[in-house]
Amino acid sequence: MFADPSSRSAQLYERACKVMVSGNTRATVFSSPYQIYAASALGCRIYDIDGVERIDFQNNYSVLIHGHAHPAIVESVEEQLGKGFCYGLASESEISLAxxxxxxxxxxxxxxxxxxxxxxxxxxxxxxxxYTGRPKIAKIEGGYNGAYDFVDISIRSAPHDWSDGSNAPTGVPESRGIPDCVLSNVVVIPFNDPVTAVRILEQHKEELAAVVVDPLPPRVGLIPATREFLEALRDFTQSSGSVLIYDEIVSFRLGYQGAQVELGVEPDLTTIGKFVGGGFPFGAVAGKKEVMAVFDLRGAGAPLIWHGGTFNANPITMSAGLTTMQMLTPEAFMRLASLGQQARERITEEFRAAGIPGQATGLGSLFRIHFTDRRFTNYGDFYPLPVEKKRMEWLVRYFLNHGILVSNIALGAISTVMGEAEIQQLVDTLSAALQEMKREHTMET
Ligand SMILES: Cc1ncc(COP(=O)(O)O)c(C=O)c1O
Structure with a gap:
């Protein structure tokens, strides 16, 4: 049972705290009063060092689309390991994955x-x-785009920072030490509010290099961008000469073509990551040749950007990624989407049956559980009340103690090695949690 001070995880955590600040190097896996340590994982199951087994719906924050240690990925990586781990030369595997x-x-x-x-x-x-020779970027309020000063702005902004339609949202630095020169070069726009967003963007159009938007932002409630919003950003970027960047690091899980084809509006550049590397460190930028030409080394003189990276396109990630993507046939994506839909619908039904406000949002193989019936399309509507947040945190911990692992924001990602039995177990565990919540009356405020 978490938290147990006599557990091996608690002991390891104590050891970790002696050499790492808060015993941790990754905020997203931190939990209090200690972190749980994994011992091994196989398929859709993960085992911690105290021998507790859980169904892994977290899948390392959506990375493991084929679950843990899939034999085909193990085989391709083992084959590559025998041929060398990384080279100071290019390798064919990067062309194949590209x-x-x-x-x-x-x-x-x-x-x-x-x-x-x-x-x-x-x-x-x-x-x-x-490409543009301009300094500023725009990002959506509530959107998370990684650990980088220029996007570490307004991820958790509170009601008093929001736009009321007549003003722009306040740019709120998430970390201390972000210089003013960064803040003054970041424009925050409200998600799914095309009129306000474009009005704000217009004020900066001469200086804007890019608009960065996640078309299915997990931290804005895992709700999709509307076509109207994306079209407004597309029209603005096209007419102002700035670059439209989709952060599809999570939403690319919707299918081979990511969210962009499903939502019907094309960006100039797209960032991808997570599952595409088959469980190995991975990221990529893809897009229009005209913009990507800034990296071109073939002309006379220096390129606009000289971009190296010791582990870029390393053959281990490339082979794992290639095998991962080859296994993701259209049928596999369809099956994942159908399991995802089943999970979302059944979770929402469980809340109704229990008489507790709640629902699951998401698309494809992704779901996120909320303790509210509110229909939301933007960050303001989604923003959880303290009681909703408290209930969500309680549920994540209940899951942890009853054989289910989801992320700490109740985000789940289904893998191809899961089936209806795992969805059933998730729904049954949720049902038991909601009954306990009602019995205990602990979550009233
Ligand atoms: C939408 C989005 N963008 C960017 C990132 C950063 O990716 P990484 O953690 O691989 O640096 C994440 C990570 O969760 C993400 O969810």
Whole structure:
């Protein structure tokens, strides 16, 4: 049972705290009073060092689309390991993965590999700045785009920072030490409010290099961008000469063509990451050749951006990614989407049956659980009340103690090794949690 001071995880955590601040190097896996340590994982199950087994709906924040240690990925990585881990030369595997990723997505005219989602976002923003010669970027309120100063703004902004339609949202630095020169070069726009967003953007149009938007932002409630919003951003960027960047690091899970084809509006650049690397560190920027030409090394003189990276396109990630993507046939994506829909519908039904406000949002294989019936389309409507947040945190912990792992924002990602039995277990556990919540009357405020 979490939290147990005599557990091996608690002991390890104590050891970790002696050499790492808060015993941790990754805020997203931190939990109090200690972190749970994994021992191993296979398929859709993960085992901690105290021997507790859980169904893994977290899948390392959506990375593991084929679950843990999938034999085909293990085989491709083992084969590559025998041929060398990384080279100071290019390898054919990067061409194969690039071809496979670019061919189905019209806006992916070419691609550049890096090693994380954060790096992909940094690289896309650098490309947009070099291409336009302008300094500013715009991002959506509530959107998370990685650990980088220029996007570490207004991720958790509170009601008094929001736009009321007549003013722009206040840019709120998430971390201390972000210089004013960064803040003054970031424009915050409200999600799914095309009129206000464009009005704000117009005020900065001469200086804007890029508008960065996640078409299915997990931290804005995992609700999709409306076509109207994306079209407004597309029209603005086209007419003002700035670059439209989609952060599809999570939403690319919707299918081979990501969210952009499903939502019907094409960006100039897209960042991808997470599952595409098959569980190995991965990120990429893909997009229009005209913009990506800023990295071109072939002309006379220096390129606009000289972009290196010791582990970029490393053959281990490339082979794991290639095998991962090859297994993701249209049928596999359809099956994932159908399981996702089943999960979302059944979760929402459980809340109704229990008489507790709640629902699941999401698309494709992704779901997020909320303790409210409110229909939301923007950050303001989504923003959880303290009681909703408290209930969500209680549920995540209940899941943890009853064999289910989801992320700490109750975000889940279904993998291809899951089936209806795992969805059933998720729904049954939710049902038991809601009954306990009602019995205990602990969550009233
Ligand atoms: C939408 C989005 N963009 C960017 C990132 C950053 O990716 P990474 O953690 O691989 O640096 C994340 C990570 O969760 C994300 O969800």
């Amino acid at each position: 071809e496979l990723l670019c061919s189905p997505v019209p806006s992916f005219e070419c691609i550049r590999f890096v090693n994380s989602g954060t790096e992909a976002v940094i690289t896309a923003i650098r490309a947009a700045r070099a």
